[in-house]
Amino acid sequence: MKSLFASVLVAMVPAFAVAANSDAAPAKPAHKTVAKASTAKAKPMTSREQLHSAAKQVASGFDAAEKALTPEELAIADKVYVGRMPCELGAYVTVSADGAAPGYFHVEGRGFKYHMAxxxxxTGAxxxxxxxAGAVWLQIPNKSMLMNQKIxxxxxxxxxxxxxxxxxxxxKKNPPPSLLDSRN
Known part of the structure; x- marks a missing residue:
């Protein structure tokens, strides 16, 4: 992605350089006029400002592309349990869907808040x-856990x-057979 970003910027530089090195001077009016504040013209952007603006637009496009989820990831998101869930030792975790980013979730509790995809x-979990943040939320059929891999x-x-x-x-009522007991 970074090489694509660099190539887009390199492709845009010549166009901005031509605009910056133009010898054509803007025409000056023969007499001075006082412009009203409401009709004042905006100052044109310099080539550096144009390049910076273009770079920001390209970067935001990359951010959006990185945040876009695959159909497989969106299918996983449909299976995530949401709501406030009690945990061991009196702790709790609240999982809520991010309304602004489909497929993303806010996972929070006492002392932490994560934005997860x-x-x-x-394994199918x-x-x-x-x-x-290095945080991972694992959900299996009978329980969930939150781990922080960084710490x-x-x-x-x-x-x-x-x-x-x-x-x-x-x-508890009907335990699955043990892997060790299944030998014949």
Whole structure:
């Protein structure tokens, strides 16, 4: 992406350089007139300001492209449980959809707030990540947990939505067979 950004800027530089080096001087009026404040013309942008503005527009385009989610990631986002979820040791985590960015979520609790996006996982677990903060929200059928990879600790564990509580209760009543017991 950075090389694409650099090539776009390099392509734009010659056009701005020509505008900046133009020998044509603006025409001056023969007599001075006093302009009213409401009809004052805006000062034209310098080539440096034009280049800076163009660079900002290109960068915002890259940010939007990076934030765009794939159809697979959007499918994962549809499976995320939202709401306030009680966790072990009296903690809680609130997961809410970001209305401004479809597929993104705000995950917050006591002392933390993350903006997370769905990530495809090989295990099938629902996984949300905040790459900048290093936070990961993992959701499996019977519980969820929040980890911070940068500081290397679990921030919340045994968090359960009402759906996950139902699954956990069903697993207690009817546990799956052990992998070790399935040998013949």
């Amino acid at each position: 769905p990530v495809v996982s090989a 629902i996984r949300l990540e905040d790459h900048k 290397g600790q679990r921030m919340a564990d045994e968090c359960m939505s009402s759906q996950q509580v139902a699954v956990a209760e069903a697993l």
